[in-house]
Amino acid sequence: MTKTEKLTEQPKIRDLYFKAALGAIPLPGVGGRPSTLPEQTLELKGVKVDPDHLAAYAKVCGLRFGDSLPLTYPFVLLFPTVMKLVISKEFPFPAIGAVHAENVIEQLRPISVSEPLDFRVHADNLREHPKGLLVDMVSSVSVGREEVWKQTTTFLRQQKTSLSGGPKPEPKPEEAPPTPMSTLRVDQKTINKYAAVSGDRNPIHISGLGAKAFGFPTTIAHGMYTAAATLQTVEGRIPDAVTYSVKFGKPVLIPSTVNVYADETEGGWDLSLKHPKKGYPHLTATLR
Numbered sequence: 659m660t661k662t663e664k665l666t667e668q669p670k671i672r673d674l675y676f677k678a679a680l681g682a683i684p685l686p687g688v689g690g691r692p693s694t695l696p697e698q699t700l701e702l703k704g705v706k707v708d709p710d711h712l713a714a715y716a717k718v719c720g721l722r723f724g725d726s727l728p729l730t731y732p733f734v735l736l737f738p739t740v741m742k743l744v745i746s747k748e749f750p751f752p753a754i755g756a757v758h759a760e761n762v763i764e765q766l767r768p769i770s771v772s773e774p775l776d777f778r779v780h781a782d783n784l785r786e787h788p789k790g791l792l793v794d795m796v797s798s799v800s801v802g803r804e805e806v807w808k809q810t811t812t813f814l815r816q817q818k819t820s821l822s823g824g825p826k827p828e829p830k831p832e833e834a835p836p837t838p839m840s841t842l843r844v845d846q847k848t849i850n851k852y853a854a855v856s857g858d859r860n861p862i863h864i865s866g867l868g869a870k871a872f873g874f875p876t877t878i879a880h881g882m883y884t885a886a887a888t889l890q891t892v893e894g895r896i897p898d899a900v901t902y903s904v905k906f907g908k909p910v911l912i913p914s915t916v917n918v919y920a921d922e923t924e925g926g927w928d929l930s931l932k933h934p935k936k937g938y939p940h941l942t943a944t945l946r
Contacts, residue, residue, distance in 0.1 A: 660780070665702040669738040671857040678745045678753040695793065696748035699780040700739050707735070707771050711855065718851045719886040722893055726768040729902055730886040732775075732807050733763070734856040736797045739779045740811065741857075744795070750784055751791055751815035755862060755872040757909075758881035759792060760812040763902040769799070769806050776800045786819040816873065835937035838917035839891055842931065844879050845913040852883045878909035884916075884941050888929050891920040892945065900926070901946050907939040916940055 707727065715731055716723040744753045769775070776799070783794045792814055799807040853859050858880055861868025869877045885904045889896070910916060910931070921928045926946040932939050 660697050660699055662699045662701055665700060665739065665742075668702065668705065669742040671738055671741070671859070674738060674741045674745055675859055678741070691750050691752075692748055693750060693784075694748075695750065695781040695784050696743060696746050698743065698746070698748070699778055700743055701776070701778050702739055703774075703776040705735060705775045705777060707773075707775070709771060712771065714851075714855045718848060718855055719883065720890045721886065725771055727771065728886065729763060729765055729889060729896060729900065730882060732769070732797075732799050733761075733809065733811075733882050734858075735775070736777055736779065736799070736809070737857050739777055740795050740797060743779055743781060744813070749781070750793065751817075754860065756813045756815050756860070757862070757906075758811065759814040759906055760810075761882065761885060761902075761904045761906075762810045764808050765898075765900050765902075766806050766808075768898050769801070773801045776802075786821050787814060788819070788821045788824060790814055790816040790819060835917055835932050835934065836919075838932070838934075839920050840918045841915050841934070842884075842887055842890075842918050843913075843915045844884070844887075844910055846877060849877065849879055849883065849912055852880055856880065856882070858882075874909065875911065877912040879912060879914075881906045881941070884910055884931055885943065888918060888920075888931055888941060888943065891918055892927050892929070895927075896945060897926070902943065903946075904941060904943040906941055908933070910940050 712731065713723045715734060716728060721728045741753065777797065779795065779797045781793055782796050785792050792812055795811045797809045798805055849863055853864050862872050862874055863877055863880055866877055915934060917932045917934050919930045919932065926944060929943040929945065930939055931941040
């Protein structure tokens with residue numbers, strides 16, 4: 659039976675990462691992780707947007723700072739609450755080293771900077787994947803009784819599963835990528851700023867040694883940084899009510915310059931970030 663825990667304030671990110679680091683260390687005499695999800699919903703009411711924080715977020719992501727929240731901004735507001743659930747002992751894998759695999763945001767209407775926001779977060783749909791375990795973190799934002807924004811964030815914990823031994827798909831032939839609409843330069847300075855403003859200080863993003871410990875040759879960009887920065891190309895042409903569905907491909911290694919594509923379609927946009935020489939996708943997305 660699902661229980662609701664009502665929080666009285668935003669969890670402190672520094673405390674959360676300290677607990678996350680401890681949770682990643684195997685301790686003698688302590689059992690393994692559970693194979694189920696926590697039966698718990700976290701609720702936090704009356705969150706107010708800090709205009710200075712919003713301005714810093716908009717600047718690092720290259721987005722406009724105005725009266726309405728950028729489409730992706732509630733993700734960082736919710737992040738401490740999501741992390742509090744992910745680091746709990748009832749969660750099936752450690753938070754440190756987990757990779758953001760997919761993200762779906764549904765904005766039901768624009769959110770004003772001045773509106774107090776209510777959050778609800780729970781975990782759902784634990785499943786196996788050839789590369790490990792996937793879990794969805796389901797979040798919603800309401801103003802009073804009106805739901806205005808919701809999101810499903812899918813995290814991947816890389817490990818062996820019963821699906822890992824299956825045949826791998828044939829690699830696609832490399833093709834010269836078409837001319838991009840624009841390019842995006844991603845360096846460590848930018849990622850450090852995003853880590854500070856988002857609160858996401860996973861070592862795979864900010865520590866070369868930490869990234870190598872989880873199998874990456876160097877630090878990698880946050881998925882939601884690339885998802886936000888990609889929206890630069892269509893800003894001002896995003897509908898008030900919209901669904902932004904993102905799938906993350908190969909990670910963006912730091913430093914990199916990637917190609918940005920935006921193709922207008924009936925009912926919205928198809929967006930992508932691709933490697934400038936090999937053409938494989940770092941991100942594919944739809945706005946509808």
